[in-house]
Amino acid sequence: MDKLRRVLSGQEDNEELGLTAQVLDTSSLSYSTRVKWFIICFASGILCSILGTALLFLPNGIKLFAVFYTLGNISALASTCFLMGPLKQLKRMFDPTRLIATCVMLLCLILTLCAVFWWQKKVLAILFCILQFLAMTWYSISYIPFARDAVMKCFTTCLS
Template identity: 90%
Template sequence: MDKLRRVLSGQEENEELGLTAQVLDASTLSYSTRVKWFVICFAAGILCSILGTALLFLPKGMSLFAVFYTLGNIAALSSTCFLMGPLKQLKRMFEPTRLIATCVMLLCFVLTLCSVFWWHKKGLAIIFCILQFLAMTWYSISYIPFARDAVIKCFTSCLN
């Protein structure tokens, strides 16, 4: 009976929509909601990174540092999915201008955790965390026009 009412009132649902269209339609967020979740996710990432640094001086602090620092970077990176959407974020991450920074960053995420939990090399974990930071920085400034060129000019002028 409900279906008949919907048909007669012109509110007939399009049952031919595919599953992906239904999921995408149901998961659209308003702009303000996207911005709020971006801020929440980015702040959680920063908080995790700071917490990891604070836990560094505990007895098992190196493991906690590596986990929280890596989770913080992943949360900060994934926060931009709320602004542009996950598919567009992934496409932009693997554009030719960001490909090397993205690969180094993702590799350092994995290698940081491997160096702490499987290889038990604390110094190596610190090196990978530093590389994570540098790769994230290089990746982030790739979104600012001419920022990479400015950084390269700055470093080359300092070396001359």
């Protein structure tokens, strides 16, 4: 009880602050541990997305599809927290270069679930899943230098 009182009053000692910083900074984990957890989260994200797609063809499978596909994208997004750390991940997600893609992606994650559970609109849920995919792709390629420029040039060349 005394420890809780110290933490809540802001009187925790430096050792506790150091432990909190280590938890929030993945550099406290070994490189192999970070890579292993990245692979586990990313693979589970892919598995959830594939499972959701397979469940789409069941009767009333649209709800399962939306949930598993959204969980898959969240898991894939969370996997990078193991590589760079959660705080650094959040800072990079909301950089000016990624801000729009991040907001669209997070909004589509929420709207997908709203469309399937509250609004009961299957076509809208599928549309939001497609937008999830596009936003996640645009967000992901923002980490590759000049990749967005290359994609834009490719599309403008194909369309003209």
